[in-house]
Amino acid sequence: MNIQSMDTETVQQHDNMKLALLQCDIKIGDTAANRERIQQLIHETIQKHPDVKVILLPEMWNTGYALTEIHELVDDEGRVEREWISEYAKHYKVNIVAGSIAEKKNGKIYNSMYVFDMYGEQVARYAKLHLFRLMDEEKYLTAGDEPVTFTLDDKWCCGASICYDIRFPELIRSLALKGAKMLFVPAEWPQPRLHHWRTLLMARAIENQMYVISCNRVGTSGSTSFFGHSMIIDPWGEIVAEGKENEEILVGSIDPAMVDAVRERIPVFEDRRPEIYLKK
Numbered sequence: 387m388n389i390q391s392m393d394t395e396t397v398q399q400h401d402n403m404k405l406a407l408l409q410c411d412i413k414i415g416d417t418a419a420n421r422e423r424i425q426q427l428i429h430e431t432i433q434k435h436p437d438v439k440v441i442l443l444p445e446m447w448n449t450g451y452a453l454t455e456i457h458e459l460v461d462d463e464g465r466v467e468r469e470w471i472s473e474y475a476k477h478y479k480v481n482i483v484a485g486s487i488a489e490k491k492n493g494k495i496y497n498s499m500y501v502f503d504m505y506g507e508q509v510a511r512y513a514k515l516h517l518f519r520l521m522d523e524e525k526y527l528t529a530g531d532e533p534v535t536f537t538l539d540d541k542w543c544c545g546a547s548i549c550y551d552i553r554f555p556e557l558i559r560s561l562a563l564k565g566a567k568m569l570f571v572p573a574e575w576p577q578p579r580l581h582h583w584r585t586l587l588m589a590r591a592i593e594n595q596m597y598v599i600s601c602n603r604v605g606t607s608g609s610t611s612f613f614g615h616s617m618i619i620d621p622w623g624e625i626v627a628e629g630k631e632n633e634e635i636l637v638g639s640i641d642p643a644m645v646d647a648v649r650e651r652i653p654v655f656e657d658r659r660p661e662i663y664l665k666k
């Protein structure tokens with residue numbers, strides 16, 4: 387906690403939570419290779435950092451943006467991925483915010499985040515609300531229609547978002563208003579918009595006084611390249627950890643109690659006047 391930069395007072399640290407972001411490459415259309423790589427990385431994470439409590443994966447890590455063949459690649463409701471992620475979460479006793487996968491539901495394809503707790507129970511499914519036209523998502527995918535919060539470790543309220551969603555401050559604010567103290571952001575955010583990525587993540591953290599935990603892929607897909615720079619940002623807007631541009635397991639610790647400390651110091655949520663600027 388960089389509470390010194392907030393004020394000279396100290397705030398008791400407790401309940402620190404270590405997270406690991408699996409910033410990896412994704413092979414377009416090769417679901418078996420992608421599954422194997424993620425499995426290796428989860429195993430390696432636990433070997434190197436046995437005290438990790440939460441693992442975050444990138445966006446659409448099962449297929450990449452293989453949109454033209456997506457119907458043939460994915461299975462119903464992400465069954466295969468959900469089964470093994472649940473097993474891994476239980477086996478390694480770790481919460482897995484499983485980035486997002488392409489999945490089929492009632493014949494439609496969604497870009498969905500699944501979250502499993504350390505007992506292997508599924509605690510959330512969130513289908514990406516805002517589809518990204520620059521990558522033709524709207525031509526092949528169906529948008530979700532429900533914002534989602536979930537609870538980790540029986541106590542921490544978290545918000546779900548995927549990549550492009552961070553350009554919509556209204557969505558993230560609505561998650562904060564529902565009690566989210568951490569925002570998870572799996573992504574496939576490409577070059578050349580590194581400045582947007584970093585600035586938007588920091589803005590969402592500062593304005594909502596919440597932790598922002600993002601995992602972006604690396605590597606290239608056709609002519610598109612991805613820069614990584616996965617980030618953990620604290621509710622004061624300081625960077626706890628930031629990835630470079632190659633594959634890595636990025637680890638950082640957060641103290642969710644800092645959210646309340648920051649919200650007390652600058653009471654943005656008490657000072658909001660939505661009755662004035664949200665009126666029709």
Ligand SMILES: O=C(O)CCC(=O)C(=O)O
Binds near residue numbers: 548553
């Ligand atoms: O908003 C952007 O610039 C990137 C978004 C994106 O790549 C995505 O949502 O997949």
